[in-house]
Amino acid sequence: MLSLRDLRVRVGEREILKGLTLDVPSGEVHAIMGPNGAGKSTLSYVLTGRPGYEVTGGAAELDGVDLLGLEANARAAQGLFLSFQYPLEIPGVPALTFIRAAMNAQRKARGEAEISAPDFLKQARVCASDLKIDFDMLKRPLNVGFSGGEKKRMEVFQMAMLSPRFMILDETDSGLDIDALRIVSDGVNALRGPGRSMLVITHYQRLLDYIRPDRVHVLADGRIAASGGPELALELEREGYDKYARAA
Amino acid sequence: MVAVKDTVDQVAGLEKYEHGFVTEIEQEFAPKGLNRDTVAFISAKKEEPEWMLAWRLEAFERWSAMESPDWARVSFPPIDYQDATYYAAPKTKVGPASLDEVDPELLRTYEKLGIPLREQEVLAGVAGAPRYAVDAVFDSVSVVTTFKKELAEAGVIFCSMSEAVREHPDLVRKYLGSVVPVSDNYFACLNSAVFSDGSFVYVPPGVRCPMELSTYFRINAAGSGQFERTLIIADKGAYVSYLEGCTAPMRDENQLHAAVVELVALEDAEIKYSTVQNWYPGDPETGKGGIYNFVTKRADCRGDRSRVSWTQVETGSAITWKYPSCILRGRESVGEFYSIAITNGRQQADTGTKMIHLGEGTRSRIISKGISAGRSSNTYRGLVSAHPKARGARNFTQCDSLLIGKSCSAHTVPYIEARNGACTFEHEATTTRLSEDQLFYAQQRGLPEEEAVQLLVNGFVRDVLQELPMEFAVEAQKLVAISLEGSVG
Ligand SMILES: Nc1ncnc2c1ncn2[C@@H]1O[C@H](COP(=O)(O)OP(=O)(O)OP(=O)(O)O)[C@@H](O)[C@H]1O
Ligand SMILES: [Mg+2]
Numbered sequence: 001m002l003s004l005r006d007l008r009v010r011v012g013e014r015e016i017l018k019g020l021t022l023d024v025p026s027g028e029v030h031a032i033m034g035p036n037g038a039g040k041s042t043l044s045y046v047l048t049g050r051p052g053y054e055v056t057g058g059a060a061e062l063d064g065v066d067l068l069g070l071e072a073n074a075r076a077a078q079g080l081f082l083s084f085q086y087p088l089e090i091p092g093v094p095a096l097t098f099i100r101a102a103m104n105a106q107r108k109a110r111g112e113a114e115i116s117a118p119d120f121l122k123q124a125r126v127c128a129s130d131l132k133i134d135f136d137m138l139k140r141p142l143n144v145g146f147s148g149g150e151k152k153r154m155e156v157f158q159m160a161m162l163s164p165r166f167m168i169l170d171e172t173d174s175g176l177d178i179d180a181l182r183i184v185s186d187g188v189n190a191l192r193g194p195g196r197s198m199l200v201i202t203h204y205q206r207l208l209d210y211i212r213p214d215r216v217h218v219l220a221d222g223r224i225a226a227s228g229g230p231e232l233a234l235e236l237e238r239e240g241y242d243k244y245a246r247a248a
Numbered sequence: 249m250v251a252v253k254d255t256v257d258q259v260a261g262l263e264k265y266e267h268g269f270v271t272e273i274e275q276e277f278a279p280k281g282l283n284r285d286t287v288a289f290i291s292a293k294k295e296e297p298e299w300m301l302a303w304r305l306e307a308f309e310r311w312s313a314m315e316s317p318d319w320a321r322v323s324f325p326p327i328d329y330q331d332a333t334y335y336a337a338p339k340t341k342v343g344p345a346s347l348d349e350v351d352p353e354l355l356r357t358y359e360k361l362g363i364p365l366r367e368q369e370v371l372a373g374v375a376g377a378p379r380y381a382v383d384a385v386f387d388s389v390s391v392v393t394t395f396k397k398e399l400a401e402a403g404v405i406f407c408s409m410s411e412a413v414r415e416h417p418d419l420v421r422k423y424l425g426s427v428v429p430v431s432d433n434y435f436a437c438l439n440s441a442v443f444s445d446g447s448f449v450y451v452p453p454g455v456r457c458p459m460e461l462s463t464y465f466r467i468n469a470a471g472s473g474q475f476e477r478t479l480i481i482a483d484k485g486a487y488v489s490y491l492e493g494c495t496a497p498m499r500d501e502n503q504l505h506a507a508v509v510e511l512v513a514l515e516d517a518e519i520k521y522s523t524v525q526n527w528y529p530g531d532p533e534t535g536k537g538g539i540y541n542f543v544t545k546r547a548d549c550r551g552d553r554s555r556v557s558w559t560q561v562e563t564g565s566a567i568t569w570k571y572p573s574c575i576l577r578g579r580e581s582v583g584e585f586y587s588i589a590i591t592n593g594r595q596q597a598d599t600g601t602k603m604i605h606l607g608e609g610t611r612s613r614i615i616s617k618g619i620s621a622g623r624s625s626n627t628y629r630g631l632v633s634a635h636p637k638a639r640g641a642r643n644f645t646q647c648d649s650l651l652i653g654k655s656c657s658a659h660t661v662p663y664i665e666a667r668n669g670a671c672t673f674e675h676e677a678t679t680t681r682l683s684e685d686q687l688f689y690a691q692q693r694g695l696p697e698e699e700a701v702q703l704l705v706n707g708f709v710r711d712v713l714q715e716l717p718m719e720f721a722v723e724a725q726k727l728v729a730i731s732l733e734g735s736v737g
Contacts, residue, residue, distance in 0.1 A: 071696070072688060073694050076693060090704065092706070102695055
């Protein structure tokens with residue numbers, strides 16, 4: 001279970017998260033919606049340990065482990081994964097090389113043996129075919145020259161390969177065409193299961209038709225402004241965020 | 249307190265530079281200082297013929313009248329040439345020795361360095377495993393050269409320079425100094441006077457050298473310099489791939505390595521020359537000690553359609569100053585330069601290449617990857633020129649610099665001279681700082697910071713690593729990682 005208590009975060013001089021409290025129980029999928037600039041990506045970065053985000057108060061725990069005290073890579077080894085809103089390009093490093101290095105680093109941190117090359121390739125072929133990714137694309141430098149949609153698909157591919165325990169998907173649907181949305185959603189749904197949870201950040205109700213959330217939260221002005229079942233997303237689609245916007 | 253800190257730093261440095269040990273062995277030296285007697289001493293030690301001594305003495309006279317150059321972007325206190333020793337050799341007999349005659353302490357040294365000197369062991373390796381012949385140069389002399397017999401059967405001469413002067417005087421007289429003239433520059437001229445050892449390679453017409461050749465240079469003695477001299481000739485239609493490696497103990501004083509390497513490629517011949525340079529870089533904090541690597545390397549693509557490629561991985565030395573170059577004389581000859589130069593701590597590098605297009609339809613390609621970390625300075629300096637006759641000459645240059653941290657610097661100094669209207673020169677250059685965002689992305693996937701840096705840097709240098717012979721690429725990749733240890737955080 002992910003448990004956030006009164007989380008306060010500054011970036012530079014500005015307070016972005018202003019006392020955010022949220023629980024995502026193990027095995028559940030929660031959606032986060034909210035206006036541009038509300039702090040959704042900030043939440044995903046602070047949880048995964050990106051430098052430059054200063055936590056000024058509150059707590060964040062994953063299954064009782066204090067995330068905030070760990071390096072970014074140690075959090076990853078704990079099973080935390082972020083599908084980036086804007087995936088980075090890694091010149092000269094083939095996608096497979098990158099993912100294998102990441103996988104082995106995580107295994108090492110957990111005291112497990114490295115994956116053998118044949119096992120790794122077998123797993124990569126299965127995941128690639130599930131996500132309809134051309135295997136040759138995995139030999140190219142990661143994300144370099146990939147289209148917006150291809151980059152998002154590659155994020156989900158990495159997620160499937162690393163099989164994390166807690167997944168944050170930051171607008172993974174944006175940039176995907178209609179077919180890709182279904183393929184990627186199927187891939188994400190395949191990762192659902194007991195002991196695995198997700199936080200799905202999106203602007204579009206449509207995604208939630210494919211990935212059915214257990215709960216939906218509205219993040220506005222650095223706080224959780226409302227929570228409800230899947231019907232909340234439909235209501236937001238109709239009415240927008242007006243009633244959550246704080247009078248300035 | 250200061251002493252304690254020094255010790256701590258030195259221990260930390262020791263871990264980083266793993267070749268920094270000293271071999272305890274009896275050595276003999278030339279008397280300190282540099283004059284005509286020193287030159288005569290070296291020549292006598294090597295049992296050289298009269299003409300060789302005359303050549304050296306002429307070089308010495310010219311050098312005495314020259315001044316140390318100051319145009320490179322490196323700085324160091326004036327070198328006292330009288331305060332050094334110009335010849336140091338293990339007290340064993342000079343000349344070709346069989347392995348049984350080599351001092352066991354020396355053999356252990358090479359074992360420690362991971363250099364295969366025992367042919368049987370190399371041969372007993374895994375079936376199909378790459379084999380390569382080694383010339384091992386220890387301070388001023390070659391200790392042993394492996395696989396000579398097998399190479400001789402193919403007609404290939406691979407021996408130390410000293411041996412070549414004695415055994416193959418005609419070839420040496422014909423080619424020595426024909427690419428880098430005696431008084432080409434200050435350090436080359438010094439080298440011509442006092443050169444100690446290096447390798448000599450001759451591949452006869454039409455022969456493809458049956459294995460990789462390599463020379464391993466080791467500086468061991470204190471207070472001495474190393475003056476390597478290497479000469480490689482690929483006769484018509486011949487092919488050879490050659491690699492040099494180098495290391496030295498950690499010492500607080502600077503030591504000079506002033507080398508001259510000459511390559512001659514005749515018609516349709518091809519030479520691939522790779523360097524993995526890992527001289528002791530000096531203390532990363534104080535900048536104390538380390539090798540001054542002042543080197544002249546030049547290839548003459550003398551024959552039509554000949555081809556030379558230089559590949560270098562430069563990670564060591566306090567100061568690196570070298571520009572492996574190609575004179576593209578033959579029609580449609582091709583020169584290539586692939587370079588990775590890494591500077592960390594207080595290192596300074598000013599390196600690059602010269603591609604001199606003289607012949608018609610000549611082509612050249614330059615890929616340079618400079619990485620600067622710590623408080624180091626890294627300069628790419630290159631010249632591409634086309635003479636009036638070099639119609640249709642083409643060059644492509646790609647110069648990329650990567651900066652790690654905020655206290656290092658990178659510079660790119662390209663000179664381009666086209667003296668005819670029918671040539672095509674392309675130049676691309678980029679400078680990037682290792683991106684925090686990329687680092688975070690990799691760390692989010694589970695890679696610790698140092699590993700993330702290594703992965704990103706390996707991606708940056710990949711184009712060049714691919715040019716190295718397979719058996720050295722892995723080694724070079726490891727070296728890149730080690731050189732950058734402690735460069736972040
Ligand atoms: N480095 C920074 N310096 C200053 N302000 C920042 C920085 N990073 C983010 N912000 C600000 O923090 C606020 C929250 O940004 P965040 O990216 O978390 O929004 P978001 O909810 O993900 O928006 P979107 O829906 O557009 O993706 C924005 O106003 C943004 O401009
Ligand atoms: Mg966002």
